[in-house]
Amino acid sequence: MTEIDRDDVVARLRSALGSEVRVPGTEGYRGALAAVFSPEAARRRPACVVTPRTVDDVATDLRIANATQTAVTVRGGGLSSTCVADGLVMVDLSRHLRAACTEGEQAVIGGGATMASMMRALAPIGRAVPIGVTGYAGLGLATRGGIGPLTRSLGLTVDHLTGAEIVLPSGDVVHVSERSTGADADLWWAVRGCAPAVGVVTSAEFRTHVMEPVRIDRAVVGLDALATYFRIAPELPRHTSMSAVLGYTPMSPDEPVLFLYTVCASNREDAIGRARAATSAVVAGANGSPLYRSQTTGRYPVELPEFAIPGLGGAEPEPFSPPDPHRRARGSFLGKAVFSGTTLDPELADALADRIRAAPNRACRIDFQHTGGALSDIDDTATAFWGRTAEWSIPINAIWDADGDGAACASWAHDTLRALDAHTLGVYAVELRPGLPETDTETRAAHGGNLARLRALRRRYDPTGILAPQLL
Secondary structure, eight states, rough: HHHHHHHHHHHHHHHGGGEEEOOTTTTTHHHHHOOSSOOOHHHHSSSSOOOOSSHHHHHHHHHHHHTOOOEEEEESSSTTTTTOOTTSSEEEETTTOEEEEEEEEEEEEETTTTTTHHHHHHGGTTEOOOOOOOTOBBBHTTTTTTOOOOOOHHSSGGGGGGEEEOOOOOSEEEETTOOOHOOOOOOOOHHHHHGGGTTTEEEEEEEEOOOOOOEEEEEEEEEEGHHHHHGGGGGTTTTTEEEEEEOOOOSHHHHHHHHEEEOOOOOOOOHHHHHHHHHHHHHHHHHSSOSEEEEEEETTTTOOOOOOOOOOOGGGOOOOOOOOOOOOOHHHHHHHEEEEEEEHHHHHHHHHHHHHHHHTTTEEEEEEOOOOOGGSSSOOTSSSSOOTTTEEEEEEEEEEESSHHEEEEEEEEHHHHHHGGGGGEEEOGGGOOOOOOOOHHHHHHHHHGGHHHHHHHHHHHTTTTOOSSSOO
16 A cells, blocks of 8 residues: 555554554554464554454445455464564454353364363363463454364364354455355355354353363473484374474483473373373384473363473473563564474484574474374365375474574574475464465465365455465
């Protein structure tokens, strides 16, 4: 948009929605950006921030955007690096549309709710939905996947979606569900895996499960156990996941470590014993004694330890928490995530050990989120989520505080991805970013055989391309 166009759009929005349109230079504008999790996104400067009170307000926003061919971004939970863009309109659902409640055994949440708020609503009835590794994620992640410690036993967060209210770029409000037919069935397909490409989800319903306590076995060992981990983890039954992190801890000041995070969702003694034995087998794959080992039981998800390496003396890692709006200096983050199958081997273990040793700083890490199992119960083309054959999602997390580390961290992340090339089956779409040299290639890898259908739906429902930045 030109400056004149931008002023015109903001004026139209303010005329229609009044004080819920926050403009640059105001406390409301600054506060909305300061509360965004992604530091890169929080530093951007949208044309304005709209905080709709109702679904009708969202519809009004999109009608004005469509009429003026103005692109918008959407902030739900606020974790995504693409929820804010310079010069565009940011629709912030988190201020007013964040309710979470239960209807019978279903969870019903607003477009600005987090997974943590959904879990709090479910706690009194003893039920839960499998979510990712943090409760601060919102519907943006939940409708595009949602990989966590129960993916192997119960599937993705998006696999539990039973219905959604979605505002189309035209401003029309549609409710789609398992019962949808015709054109709405196409939207229902797209919402389960790529919702941001076709509309703004303003509420969603989820199927839930009775949750028994889960058993968690954590260990910190040397990197020489990584090849054993690659061999042992895929042999586990679906009720047990063994995820891992390559990274640094004060327990090992001069050498990175392998952190194991085994979750057994079965309360049978034989299942618990097998999970414990599998962790012990990986621990035995290291030459030295484990630096840390802890076995606990807790209710999912609130009583699970953080998916992060413990500190000195086994101290629990700092919990992932919202940003402090009053903190001026915030770090930077570049995330990439690829899917792999069961082919990870000793040669790759050596290569990745070298990669984590080469990290520009000790905040960088390589994660292995164990999937398989229930993930493949649904076909790749049955929903818009692509990646059902994966045994692992492997996030590469480049994190830095100093301004000068950015280039080195980006280079490290890309070199680490190249080390994984021979084993990569696809890309996790939640980590796609627009405008990078690799964006087109990663988009094809993220959506695979679903890309053509998604692009056709995008052309049908968003011909002027107001849902931006999107990666189709």
